[in-house]
Amino acid sequence: MPGGRPSSPTPAGALGFYAAVFGWRSQAMDMPGMTYTVLSTGEGDQQDASFGGVAGLQGDTEETRWIPYFSVDDVDETVARVQGSGGSVLMPASDVPDVGRMCWLTDPLGAPFAIIKPEPPQ
Template sequence: MLGTDFRTGSPIWLDLGSPDTDASAAFYGAVFGWQYVSAGPDAGGYGLFQQDGKTVAALGRLTEEGAEPAWTTYFRTADAAATTAAVTAGGGIVRVEPMDMGPARIAQFTDAQGADFAVLQSGKGLERASEDNTLVWVELHVAAPEAAVGFYRELFGWRSEEMKAPGMTYRVLSIAEGDQQEGSFGGVAPLSGDAEEARWVPYFAVADADALTAAVRANGGTVLMPAADVPDVGRIAWLADPAGAVFAVLKPNPRQA
C-alpha cells in the first residue's frame, strides 16, 4: 500500500509541470480542495499542494524546452548517481543529471520506452498518501510491460506479480523489502492503442469518482475515460487538467478485514 514510510523504490514525491501555475493551482484547488503554498521567492515559482497543512503534491513551471504539461512521479533512491548510471545502462535517457535541492538530491529520466520519471534521494517526501484526494497508486503504460519490469528492477529491485484484468495482463509492482502485498504501490499496463503515449499516471483516491469527474469537467478539464467499475479494484476515471496533464482517480473498493 502506498504510504509515507519511504524505502528504496517507493513513490516519494509528485509534481506537476504547468505552463500557468496560477491556473493549475486554481483548478486543483477547485477539484481536490488543495491549497497552494509557494516554496518561497528563491524557488523559481515552485510550490506545494497541501491538504490540511500537509503536502500531497507540488507544482512548478515547465522548464524543459518542448516539454508538455505532465505529472512526474519521483521514486526514492539511496544514491541518485548510482541510479543515473543504471538508467543509462538500461537504455534510458538522463534528462536532468543529479543535482542538490537543499538537503535532498534529485535526477530526472526517460525510461527505455519513453516514459518520464524522476528520483529523490531523501528521507522526506509527501506527507499524506492513500487518503481521499491524495496519491494512492502510480501506473506505467508502455508497449512492452515485461521489458519495463526488467528495466525498473535493475534500478530499484522492484518485485512484480501478474494479475488478469479485462483484456490484458496487469503487473502489480511492489518495493523490494517486506511483504509483497503490503509493499505494492503501482502497476504496469500495456498501451491501449497507437495514440496512447508511454507514461506514468498518478491515481488520486477520492470519495466519489463520478462527482470528481463532474468537477473536472465543470472546471475546464477533460474526461478521457468516464468513471467505471473495475472488478476487485474500485471505480476509476481518467482525466486531464485544462493544460492537458493526465491523471486518474480511484474510489477503492472497501478493504476486507
C-alpha cells in the same frame, strides 16, 4: 531519450528496468481487454505493499508514460468536478473487482492522471 523516444516503449521493458533499479515486484492482473500489472515494494503482503500499476497504452502509440493515481472519496463526484474545471475523461469510471472504482482523466492542458477509490480502502 534520443530523438524524444522513450527507452522502454513496452510495459515489460519498464517493469524490468524498475525491478532492476528499485527491486519493485510486479503481478499481472487480467482485466477485460488488457493486462494491468500491480507494482509493489516487495515488502509484506503484495496487496498491502502495492503502490501503483502498469498497463500498455491503447491505440497506435508506442509511447511509455507514467499516469499518477490519486485516491478520492467519490470517483463520480470528482469526475464531475474535473469536467467542470476544463478537464476531460480518457477512460470512463468503472468498477474493478477487488481493486476499486477508477477513472482516467486529463487536466485542462491535457496532462493525464487517474483517480481511484480503492477497495478495500487503503
